Amino acid sequence: MVWKENRENAYCEITPAILALKEQWEKKNYIDPKLYKEYNVKRGLRDEDGRGVLTGLTRVGEIQSYSVTEGEHIIPQDGMLYYRGIDCRELVKGSEGRRFAFEETAYLLLFGELPTAAQLEAFCQQLASYRTLPTNFFRDVIMKAPPRDLMNTMQRGILTLFCYDDKPNDIGLENVLRQCLQLMSNMPVLAIYAYQAWRFSQGESLFIHVPKPELSTAENFLRMLREDCSYTDLEARTLDVALILHADNGGGNNSTFTNHVVTSSGTDTYSAIAASMASLKGPRHGGANSKVMAMMDDVKEHVRDWNDEGCVADYLTRILNKDAFDRSGLIYGLGHAVYTKTDPRCEVFRAYVNHLAAEKGREDELALYANVEKIGKQLLMERQHKSVLSTNIDFYSGFVYEMLGLPKELYTPLFAVARIAGWSAHRMEELSVGGKLIRPRYECVEEHRPYTSMDRR
Ligand SMILES: CC(=O)SCCNC(=O)CCNC(=O)[C@H](O)C(C)(C)COP(=O)(O)OP(=O)(O)OC[C@H]1O[C@@H](n2cnc3c(N)ncnc32)[C@H](O)[C@@H]1OP(=O)(O)O
Numbered sequence: 001m002v003w004k005e006n007r008e009n010a011y012c013e014i015t016p017a018i019l020a021l022k023e024q025w026e027k028k029n030y031i032d033p034k035l036y037k038e039y040n041v042k043r044g045l046r047d048e049d050g051r052g053v054l055t056g057l058t059r060v061g062e063i064q065s066y067s068v069t070e071g072e073h074i075i076p077q078d079g080m081l082y083y084r085g086i087d088c089r090e091l092v093k094g095s096e097g098r099r100f101a102f103e104e105t106a107y108l109l110l111f112g113e114l115p116t117a118a119q120l121e122a123f124c125q126q127l128a129s130y131r132t133l134p135t136n137f138f139r140d141v142i143m144k145a146p147p148r149d150l151m152n153t154m155q156r157g158i159l160t161l162f163c164y165d166d167k168p169n170d171i172g173l174e175n176v177l178r179q180c181l182q183l184m185s186n187m188p189v190l191a192i193y194a195y196q197a198w199r200f201s202q203g204e205s206l207f208i209h210v211p212k213p214e215l216s217t218a219e220n221f222l223r224m225l226r227e228d229c230s231y232t233d234l235e236a237r238t239l240d241v242a243l244i245l246h247a248d249n250g251g252g253n254n255s256t257f258t259n260h261v262v263t264s265s266g267t268d269t270y271s272a273i274a275a276s277m278a279s280l281k282g283p284r285h286g287g288a289n290s291k292v293m294a295m296m297d298d299v300k301e302h303v304r305d306w307n308d309e310g311c312v313a314d315y316l317t318r319i320l321n322k323d324a325f326d327r328s329g330l331i332y333g334l335g336h337a338v339y340t341k342t343d344p345r346c347e348v349f350r351a352y353v354n355h356l357a358a359e360k361g362r363e364d365e366l367a368l369y370a371n372v373e374k375i376g377k378q379l380l381m382e383r384q385h386k387s388v389l390s391t392n393i394d395f396y397s398g399f400v401y402e403m404l405g406l407p408k409e410l411y412t413p414l415f416a417v418a419r420i421a422g423w424s425a426h427r428m429e430e431l432s433v434g435g436k437l438i439r440p441r442y443e444c445v446e447e448h449r450p451y452t453s454m455d456r457r
Pocket residue numbers: 044050283284285286288320329330331332333334335336337338380384392393394
């Protein structure tokens with residue numbers, strides 16, 4: 001029997017009582033934006049000049065996006081991303097066409113050196129031996145509740161794996177390493193099985209393929225996804241590149257910083273990775289890749305002539321004015337908290353997009369993407385009084401995945417399949433060198449006042 005989501009669920013109703021409580025909440029919860037300046041709050045943990053507040057040291061990943069003059073002025077630069085000191089684009093180039101390199105990237109991030117052929121083989125065998133979920137896990141955990149969002153289903157899976165571990169709370173480095181490798185290995189399985197459960201909830205037939213030990217993460221992902229287990233070499237290799245590029249972005253990105261914060265409390269690996277998943281899902285972070293696709297669908301529907309820059313500008317202005325699309329006021333895929341001029345990962349994706357769009361005859365859409373990118377950036381730079389703004393990795397990644405025939409539900413989970421490598425490396429680092437509970441300060445702007453007894457309120 002196929003179960004369907006119950007869309008008219010009285011439990012989810014916004015009742016008059018909830019609305020009244022929300023009004024009550026609004027009366028006492030306004031904080032004047034001017035106070036942030038007055039108290040010198042580093043909003044979003046950002047310094048006045050836009051740079052992130054320095055909150056830690058790491059050897060894992062590094063972003064370079066500006067230089068500083070003698071007078072302490074910031075000069076924006078093309079972005080660079082280094083994994084353990086190595087330009088991430090070199091990892092893509094170094095392996096291209098010869099071998100899958102996500103596993104090698106994960107090894108580098110974790111252990112700090114590129115593996116030799118023997119080390120890589122042993123590492124891949126280790127991952128392959130872990131790439132299996134406990135008996136009946138799919139039935140008992142993944143299928144248990146309506147999979148409305150794959151990221152949440154995966155998160156539940158990760159949290160439940162805690163119950164199958166004999167040493168779940170042991171934060172000794174060898175035990176944490178074992179847990180991280182097992183989770184890294186199981187992440188694609190969790191993502192695809194969550195997707196299959198979701199398809200089934202939509203009335204499609206259910207099929208579950210087991211991963212094959214001799215295949216790479218990218219190949220297994222595609223094999224488990226498709227009913228006939230088929231994939232082309234181009235698909236698997238493009239996916240491998242995507243995984244390499246998403247594996248880390250330094251210690252300060254929202255999901256990795258979350259990992260540092262949560263790890264510093266001494267909690268277990270499952271909780272720390274689930275917390276990072278919660279962060280990554282957000283549309284201003286990893287969730288932006290599927291939001292870009294939804295936004296582009298919306299633009300395609302509402303902009304009459306895709307080549308008319310005026311029409312595109314009008315619609316993007318409506319988006320920015322919270323008058324169109326999801327009314328968040330955001331043009332997804334544009335802007336970045338740290339990259340100033342360019343995001344190097346986006347530049348790699350751009351080459352794949354151009355190649356795939358030509359091969360698949362989707363140049364019209366590519367031209368629309370280019371228009372949205374160019375005009376969206378102009379509009380944003382005018383509003384923010386900036387002379388540069390970067391397109392981020394999420395702008396083109398979804399389009400690449402779509403041209404590879406990947407379903408949109410899997411775009412953010414795919415990010416998690418890659419980023420767990422970085423989260424793991426940062427968790428190990430936090431445990432070994434952090435050693436201090438991360439605990440910043442919030443200034444309370446409420447007046448002190450006496451308690452009022454119930455009969456006098
Ligand atoms: C893998 C990743 O996580 S990459 C990022 C993916 N996210 C997106 O693509 C969502 C769209 N982009 C954004 O929301 C932002 O650019 C972020 C969240 C990535 C970075 O935001 P910030 O660190 O605040 O960037 P910055 O300081 O340059 O922004 C200045 C102002 O411009 C706004 N802004 C920045 N980018 C955008 C955008 N794409 N659309 C609308 N407004 C934007 C910010 O909200 C901020 O407004 P505020 O001053 O009212 O707070």
